[in-house]
Amino acid sequence: MAHQFHIGIATLLATALLAPAASAQQPKTGGTITIALTEEPDTLDPQRTSTQVASMILRYAGDTLVQKDPEGQIIAGLASSWTVSNDGLTYTFKLKPGVKFHNGAALDAAAVKASIERAIDPNLKSPITAGYFDQLASVTTPDKNTVVIKLKKPSALFLENLADSRASIVHASSAKSVGNQFGRAPVLSGPWMISKWDSGTQITLKRNPNYNWGPAYVHKGPAYLEQLTFRVIPDSATQISAFKANDVQALTTVPPNDVASLESARNATLNKSLRTGVGLFLEFNTTKAPFNDVRVRKAINMLVNKDALVKVVLKDLGVPACGPLSPSLWGYWKNACSYAPEYDVTAAKALLSQAGWKPGPGNTLQKDGKPFEFTLYTAPIDTWTQSAQLVQAMLQQAGIKMNIQQYEFGTLLEKTKAGEDQAHFMGYTYPNADIVYLWFHSDNDKTGLNLSHYKNATLDQLIDRSRTTTNSSTRMSTYQAIQQHIIDQALWAPLWINENYSAVRPNLKGVKVSFDGSLILNDAYLESK
Template sequence: MNRSISWMKYMALAAVLLLVLSGCGAAGNSNSAVQASGGEQVGQAEGGNLTYALATSPDTLDPHRSGLAVTVRAIRTIYDNLVVQLPDGSIKPWLAKEWSVSEDGKSYTFKLREDVKFHDGTPFNAEAVKFNLDRVIDPATKAANSLALIRPYSSSEVIDEYTIKVNLEQPSQAFLGNLSQALLGIVSPTAAKKYGDQLGKNPVGTGPYTFVKWDENADIVVAKNKDYNWAPETVENEGAPHLDTITFKIVPEEATRIGSVQSKQVLAAETVPPQNIAALKNDPNQQLLQANTVGLPYTLFFNLRKAPWDDVKVRQAVQSAVDVESIVKTLYLGNYERAWSALSPGILGYDASLEGSIQPDINKANQLLDEQGWVKGADGIREKDGKKLTLHYVDGSPNREKRNDIAAIIQQQLKQVGIAVEVEITKDIATVVYQNWDYDLYGNSQVNSDPNALYAFYHTSAEGERPTLSGLSDPKIDKLLEQGAVETDPDKRVDIYNQIQQYLIDQAVILPIYVFPYTVAASKSVQGIKFDSLGYPLFNDVRIQP
């Protein structure tokens, strides 16, 4: 199979999908005038408040410090980016009007718009861009996902008020596309200096909506930026939004979240439970909108820093004992695709040859554990050198996308081969996972537009930097990841990332579980919700029809 052709097929499908998404299940084109029953046009609605239920709470509204996808749903309204990525993968202007790249690929010179202001009146210019890029790499910022996205940025030079030269340590095929991601949104330098660590509670950008308030674990409110006039190509409305306000309500409980749409307490709600999808499709008052996310699918990472999970055969035993297919079918009722790789379909370099490559095999799992000297005790749990074979499986609360249920099923499946699974559900993932690294298996995913996203998850961590989830350290993989970041030939890049994906499955470094489709249940009165190339909702074109 020609994998580059396969990738182009996925990107073409994504482009078509983006065009039709906002009309999926709706009464018609969300951006055209509504037709009255006699064929007469009625005026388009302006104003109103869109209530939009989120499945979890953002960790912060400071884009540079967030590590959560849910944050992007809110901050996409507040911040803009230098560039925008279209569904076909092309990069187009946004706050930057144009740019040029040096012959060695290590410098980008951006010409900026001259008519943009931050919500606090601060002018948007080259100094503001330099402040933002430098802020991400400043250790004092404690940047999260943005730090991985901005690499290998080294410095910026202000050429004049609206021209900036951005320097990289080495060429990067992912850098320009990464600048389009919301976690590299441009914050007001004035606000960042004024609020410091509290910018996340007082966000100021140049986006179509301005921040009003955030009541912790309750709601986030943003209001129309009346001066907005620089929207990207991913929306039709270049100017100020049609809505007056958006209220993002934080509703973790699935039934409550979807019930609130059906009872009209909110107009839209994200992450529709699989068991509700069929009913929503048949509800004359509701519409179901869906966008497939791309990047890293929901994946379980072994902690290779801990024995016995540093033993490839023990990991392969788990890989053979876990029936991922039955988990995905049971929990997601055919609405989520099973993941087979460290990358999701639709991203450059996805290796479709891995599909079907791993099947459950209890006999193989038992054989591998026998070979490694793990012997079943009287209670059915294996032991070696006086220690029981126990796997510490950590997951977060609330039960996002039924991930706690995955842990419970895997606990039962591994018991069959003599592995005791201790499931820890915690609200404090930051401490348990990212501070104490106290887990044997932990699940995560990431929305991303480039396979270079694998670098932050599988490249050996530099001294003093945050360790990777898996703790993998292999010079061969490090070299491939470094090559993939700079390779300019797309076919060669595909081959590099295919090798990495094959290794991760062959060595059972991870257990890929599912590809997440971003779903929204909305009243049919809500028109014009669109999605960007990564599957995040855009609200520039939204109207609420009476």
Template sequence: MGIRKRGPFPIVSIVLSCFVLLAIVSGCDAPATKPGTDEGKKDVNIANQKGGTVTVAISSEPDTLDVHKSTALSTEGVALNLGAALLYRDPQTNEVKPHLAESYSISDDGKTWTFRIRKGVTFHDGTLLTAQAYKRTFERAMSPEIAPKGVGMVLGIIKSIKTTDDRTLILELNEPSATLLTYFTSASWMQPLSVDAVQKSGGQYGRNPVGVGPWKMESWKSGDSITLIQNDAYRWATPFFKNQGPPRPDKLVLKLIRNPQTAVAALESGTIDIADLPAKDAKKFKNNNRFTVLEQIKRGLGLFVELNLKNEILQDKNVRKALQMAVKKEAIVQSHLQGEGIVADGPLPANLFGYDQSIAQYAYKYNPEEAMKLLEEAGWKLNAQGIREKAGKPLHLELLSMEAWSQPAQLMQGMFKAIGVDVKIITLEGSAVDQLTAAGTFDLALDGYVADDPDILFPFMHSSQIGGMNRSAIHDKTIDSLLEKGQVTMKSDDRAKIYEDLQKRVVEEAFWIPIYTEKRFVVVNNRVQGLMLDPSGLKLYQDVWVK
């Protein structure tokens, strides 16, 4: 659920195996603090630091806040604040522990999951959270008319849902699942809904969601902002937060600012407090004592190229390999990210479970001479204009891109031209790119994702997802088999080996062109303290307070 696909995937959950606390942190180092800030000083008493408004820039507006009907990162970033999860992952031990479920158990065969729901949790409308509420939530998400739109596809592994009393929820699975626990740590996609509120909303629930989280809806001004207010009944934060009660600020305003330069100006003027910025813009704030810059390596691919295998030209493996070898990824990282990124060799980033440490040995490297040789072997000959053609047809492809990726798109256009491939760039809004790729009306498309589990590749690459998130139309029996095994294999070592084999297959077939894993930069006005980032880059406001 996320750029996570410019928009979507039902895989991104909040796995706090490491996090960033108003600090400059790379990878999964222990949380650090910036000298001169109050974080890290044990004698600082912030219990009474209440009130104020925190204003955060968001670069895209959610399509809906009904978490069953979206997989967009823009939806996830807002919905996270409105909900809570059955489970959470301890940031110190990486262990999954109970949250809205005060306890849980899994049968020896891995198919029966029993949750004991916590007492005293209420929805924003005052109704009590019960096992029945969770049952109705999951049943709604899994309903045929809703499931294809969002997280329902993840819950499809559930065979039946039972409640024996108000607090006991029993899930019977069709087969064991290695990933379901991770999904159940998502306070956004897996949050319980007030189904009564859904029914009373008259089809407008996506504009007025009712959850159990620390914040609740006040207003949504389309094209401008979403304002959340403190849920003063909130008493069930996860234990790693210092603040176990309601949020300290009165309001959280999520201000729509699409242009990074506009966000820079808004930070400097004090109009906003927090913004994600590109590396070149974030650097301006690093030596400014009014601000703290948080750095984090994103868990996912910041940029890759999807190749549409429905295109006859791209069905030729030699052509796909040639396109891989034409791209000088280091140049893109240096130019577009000012060097603040890591070249990607395969479909998984180095900081994700299952990453193959030996991938550099077999990944395709920049080699334009070999790329041209492959195109020659495939029958594509250079014409007088320097463009390759075959049977009188020029090697012409269109590349879909968002404005934010215009620079790497232009760099790749030149790299492809150097081997005789004519590429036209089509720049559109993210939603328009999604519509075209979903319809299969594209040749190449720039994309990116964030994720906490290698199972993210299932919706991207399993043949059952063609017409859904498998925009490349990959249909490969070996890949299907490995993805299926990865979902049900419970032993970590065995599961890691499955994903190593999967990466070898994906790289060999050249189905994607992985470009880079990127750093994320979040600039925070120092009047705001206590902001944390989870490994997926989502902002956590539970410990935030305003000076």
């Protein structure tokens, strides 16, 4: 099927993954592991969340119609097989029989239909999942194990989007009965069940003893580990200390400062991949001064020395970002860095002068008697904080005062969606280039992730074309045009793309590592002493 041809390309571009060493010991059922989280998710309702941390947890609690194997290829999930019509509009999924939700209800065709209908309900205002079905024409259920999805237009990304954990099938009746509380303990069908959420502290998942429908790359039957505890530890130094003390058995993100020491130690197995996304970018609210002027936005891009950020903040464990996509994503434009504005303080000052910003007392830039001063909204993440301080110093040398205001990540997201800020830091991880729809299409202003609040019909048309054409070369050229437009309008000042390092304790065996660096724990178990 043509839709599957592009899936594995990002894998070829990504940094090689280092899998934990195998153990001769037989897997043992039981035990608890603790996994460190830098921030708390907004919700664990797959159809309401917009955060990557929620997506990561949902990998262990949810199931999708199709999945990706560790190499990034689309394989069977809840659907044992599927066919696609010649015109690319009709997808027929045959479901695995006997699948149950965590509450014991049957996960059959009717349940899948109800889940999809909830995802597209305009009252739900789903920030991500609704976009996966934006071309939906109908969902029908010829029998209890068959789901037929018809689209209005072909979608080259439909199967790939269905493999995202935020497309997990939810028990729609439970969601309706408990309302907003569903996000605290969603009823799904995965190998673990969300049993408790202590706000600001930890989220506990219990083993699903009835799980018997996992993907082909894991053992048949329930997971071995009895409990997964996701502990919220914003401070990276505290995470490392907890890991070394064996209070935490897995780190989803190893800070750059600690990679070398963990690599040389014998108490960790590290896994590495280039982030499938942009680790940090400064995003402008294009509706508010002074960033409603494209010349000012371009000037900020030229005033930031990205190479210095990569060296100081990432310890050279990453690359400068040049646009909205990462080299690890299919669709990345290889000439983005040569096309994007370069670090050039003189050219930046000339642009600012054209925009009316002239040197005043103390070399502070002024316009109409007012100094160039703005507030950057950010989250208390170590690499973000350090980057903010460096960017602040770079802009200050050019006569711009940047204040820094930190918010917990969920609050940051709410404020930026509402357009309260002038500019903010943000980052993303996403499996494909369709992130441009979520971040830049007019449909996603206020309700989705169009946090620059930029609306442009030409850009919308390009994004729509990228989502509906199935021709590989046309899609690639369209993604190039999209990246050029975003760079031309300087909607972001892209900063860096980090190498993702995760770490597990040596006694945690059987861990597999996915193409995107995520940990697959279905086969994981704790080695006996």
